[in-house]
Amino acid sequence: MPKSTDYVAKQPDAAGRILYDSAEDSVWHDLMMRQMPSVEERMATPYLEGLALLDLPSDRVAQCKEVSQTLGATTGWRVEPVxxxxxxxRFFSLLADRCFPAASFIRRREHFDYIEEPDIFHEIFGHAPLLTDARFAAFSHAIGQAGMQAEKTDYVWLIRLYWFxxxxxxxxxxxxxxxxxSGLASSIAELQWAISDKPxxxxxxxxxxxxxxxxxDILQPVYFLIEDLDDLFAAAQRNLLADVATARALGLHAARYPARRA
Known part of the structure; x- marks a missing residue:
């Protein structure tokens, strides 16, 4: 994740709602209108079914509280602004508590096409749909539980399973x-790139x-193709810390991307 940000978190009021202004609601609307055709054509069924179940508003930024009501009724999860x-x-501890942390701000117009840090659009439009599915929710919970037992030096290894x-x-x-x-659902460029013949x-x-x-901060040069989703769900039953130890012993693969510029 990026080391710093110039965005400021928004705080919910006493009723658990966050006040977004008309410009922020407009960004949400335009992001949804841009993403929906691509998502409907290129995203997998579990995501699309979850998105339909959430029935997110298109004219304003979705509220964590209302999304949590749907998640709570389906899988027992919730979304909280952070x-x-x-x-x-902290990320692992929240997943272990069946809570997804959602950055509470929404990107500005100058970052409409790309923002390095996650915003509320990425968190809700990207992540929440799969959390309506008990199988995906159990996988995220397992990642959180493993993270709670891991040493800090293992965090960067374990998070790769979530990332990919x-x-x-x-x-x-x-x-x-x-x-x-979620990174594909919330990024039109990444979704088009991922299913092309280039990566x-x-x-x-x-x-x-x-x-x-x-x-x-780049389009991913490597993606992992899950032919059978049961293979992903089975990973939740593995000893992931033992897997991390095995991976550490074998060492990292050579990077498929250029080094960051200083």
């Missing part, structure tokens, strides 16, 4: 590659994923 940047330890599945996973439906992860696609393998370095 600052843009939280440490891995819930954030940027791909799957196949009826012979077509479809987007699964490298690798089969879903937990150890391979844990060894794959990534950068958050």
């Amino acid at each position: 600052p843009a940047l939280i440490p891995f330890g 599945s819930i954030e940027f996973g791909l799957t196949r439906e009826n012979g077509e590659i479809k987007g699964l992860g 490298e696609l690798r089969p879903f393998d937990v150890i391979d994923i844990l060894r794959m370095p990534y950068r958050i």
Whole structure:
């Protein structure tokens, strides 16, 4: 995640609602209108079913409280607003508590096409749909539980499994590659890129994923294709800390991306 941000977290009022102004509501609306055609064509069924279940508003920024009502009734999860940047330890602890942390601000117009840190659009439009599905919710919960037991030095290894599945996973439906992860659903450029013939696609393998370095500020050069979603759900039953130890012993793969400029 980025080390700093110039965005300021918005605080909910006593009723749990966050006040967004008309300009912020307009950004949300325009983001949804831009994403929906691409999402409907290129995202996988579990995401689309979750999105339909949430029935997010298109004319204003969705509220964490209302999204939590739907999640609570389906999988027992909730969404709570947090600052843009939280440490891995807190992220894992919230997942372990069946709570998804949602950055409470929405991007400004100058960052409409790309924002490095997650905003409320990415969090709600991208992440919340899969949390309506008990299988995906259980996987995220397992990541959180593993993180709570992990040493801090293991955090960057463990988070890769979340990154290459819930954030940027791909799957196949009826012979077509479809987007699964939240980073694809909330980014029109990333979704188009991911299902093109340009990036490298690798089969879903937990150890391979844990060894794959990534950068958050570029289109991903590597994606993992989950042919059978049961393989992902089965990963929730693994000893993930033992998997991290195995990956550490084998070492990181060579980076598929250029180094950051100083």
